[in-house]
Amino acid sequence: MPLSDLRIIGIPGIPEVEIGANLGKLISEYVREAGLSIHNQDVFVVAQKIVSKAEGRVVHLKDVEPSLLACRWGATHSKDPRLVEVVLRESRRLLRMERGLLIAETRHGFVCANAGVDTSNTAMGVVTLLPEDPDRSAAQIRRVLEKEFGVQLAIIVSDTFGRPWREGLVNVALGVAGMRPFADYRGQTDRFGRRLEITQMAVADELASAAELVMGKTKGLPVVLIRGFAYPEGEGHGAQIPRSPERDLFR
């Protein structure tokens, strides 16, 4: 019996990404430098941080004028009011504003701490915002890489989110291109011929989590290649993953 074997490979050497960088080109360059050949159905998982930097989604805090709300919240919770202001601007709704935590719904519909505004792995005084349209970001990278390597690929732009009920953070998919984000089991049956209750596995999120195991936070590996996963084919989007507020029992 052939083994079901999935490989997760960090692309080494990718340097600090500058505004305007063509990430597809950059990735293909370092893939070649690593001597990796690229196969049909390979998945690239790309950290949000380098996508945001390439797209200029950075804010210099010195340019930010905080509102009264941001000043008050910042003062109460020992946070830079300019950072709080950026978070408020990136939010379309605040779910919780307590214990020093700002849990927000972003303009994309993602629910996460600080609306995805992040201060790590950026220069002092600079914060990154989420990409404006992570699906578009993924599609652009896909276009370049598919042309470079002449194969069909899937791309996931991933970020690190907390979640209710469980401690610790995990990586999830923000943007998706070249695959559907869910493996759909509707109508399928189990070993006993019973219809599966589980309808949709969020495989794009699972791929993002799997990639994080190789990315780490301090290893400088913002791009990871996953090989051997028969992803759900079709044109899907990361925007399909956030649950609409009406369908959500926990906001």
Place this chain on the structure above:
Amino acid sequence: MPLSDLRIIGIPGIPEVEIGANLGKLISEYVREAGLSIHNQDVFVVAQKIVSKAEGRVVHLKDVEPSLLACRWGATHSKDPRLVEVVLRESRRLLRMERGLLIAETRHGFVCANAGVDTSNTAMGVVTLLPEDPDRSAAQIRRVLEKEFGVQLAIIVSDTFGRPWREGLVNVALGVAGMRPFADYRGQTDRFGRRLEITQMAVADELASAAELVMGKTKGLPVVLIRGFAYPEGEGHGAQIPRSPERDLFR
């Protein structure tokens, strides 16, 4: 530069698991049959379903006397009142009971649909409960496998959970043995010398999600080997992952 390379391998051939089965022995047998050698720091991810079956955590619905609450809820939502009764008995608290969904806190502290009671991949009229103590289950499997192969291993017992805010399900860790469930970044600095805001990555959950990509739901691969991940060493437990209700903003 050597590649950071992680492999995820499904153990083929594992048959339907019977009550009383020694899972460690069973897994080692099929590992050997597949011709796999086992290395130090390998991680085995084992599906909750076969752990529950081996431990006899199954209920025959014909033996269940539903309460009035179970009968009413079942009638309103077209659910078998005996199944509802089992869910209520496995719960220590109900978070939501609406739109036909029962979101419960289990006796272990996990928050999930139906308190982990599951009807898939079981014979008709039979449901599985979560293991009584998934950390103990993981520790037992670890003890047998470490002895069989003479190496240090980590074991994760995984299950499939939904989550708020995002559609689809992902695999998470219920039980953990031989590793800590979190990668701790406290005090570490990023490329720019800034202290990382992210403190703990839930790598046990990420390993469970990664394993699910190989397990699938219909492939009959309830045991997966993950090789190449430098997991956080120490004696950790899955019981550390559920957030305590006092620390949770979303119940």
